[in-house]
Amino acid sequence: MGQVSAASTILINAEPAAVLEAVADYETVRPKILSSHYSDYQVLEGGHGQGTVAKWRLQATESRVRDIQASVDVAGHTVIEKDANSSLVTNWTVAPAGPGSSVTVKTSWNGAGGIKGFFEKTFAPLGLKKIQGEVLANLKKELESSSS
Numbered sequence: 001m002g003q004v005s006a007a008s009t010i011l012i013n014a015e016p017a018a019v020l021e022a023v024a025d026y027e028t029v030r031p032k033i034l035s036s037h038y039s040d041y042q043v044l045e046g047g048h049g050q051g052t053v054a055k056w057r058l059q060a061t062e063s064r065v066r067d068i069q070a071s072v073d074v075a076g077h078t079v080i081e082k083d084a085n086s087s088l089v090t091n092w093t094v095a096p097a098g099p100g101s102s103v104t105v106k107t108s109w110n111g112a113g114g115i116k117g118f119f120e121k122t123f124a125p126l127g128l129k130k131i132q133g134e135v136l137a138n139l140k141k142e143l144e145s146s147s148s
Contacts, residue, residue: 002117005108006125008132013100014143016077020094022143023103024049024079026072033138037131050074060127103139105132 012019022029027047034041039057046052052072059065068088070081079092087110095102107128111120 002111002121003108004111004121004124005106006128006132007104007106008129008136009102009104010133010136010140011097011100011102012140012143016094016096016101019101019103019139019143020077020079022139023092023094024052024072024074026052026054029139029142030054033135033142035131035134035138037134044069046072049079058131060124060131103136105136107132 014022025048026043031041034056037059039059041056042054044053044055050073053069054072055067055069057065057067066083066088067085068081069084070090071084073080073082077094081090081092083089088107089109090105090107093104093106095104111117111124
């Protein structure tokens with residue numbers, strides 16, 4: 001049973017503080033930027049940053065659906081989502097990059113063992129990177145269109 005992870009990064013033409021605030025906004029920004037892989041999105045507690053609890057269904061593949069209930073923590077420039085239903089952890093890290101910001105999303109979890117684990121470690125990150133890329137592109141569009 002090894003660690004499986006996927007990470008994606010995008011550059012956004014917006015101030016790091018504004019980007020971090022948007023990433024931590026589960027009430028208005030997050031529902032707008034989720035890709036079609038997400039459904040049943042709901043904020044259960046809070047809605048902005050630390051202490052927020054949100055849930056959703058993530059359809060990673062045709063046969064793989066995860067029910068996520070994320071508790072949100074904020075550490076410096078990173079928003080951390082920990083799933084109550086599994087070992088899944090997603091970090092959204094915002095850093096200054098030239099005139100704007102870079103946002104890196106990294107999701108990791110404890111994978112299966114044996115042959116199933118081999119396939120999970122090989123293919124799951126590819127699918128997840130595609131989903132992360134769509135969400136990050138939507139975040140970029142949201143922030144860059146609202147700042148112009």
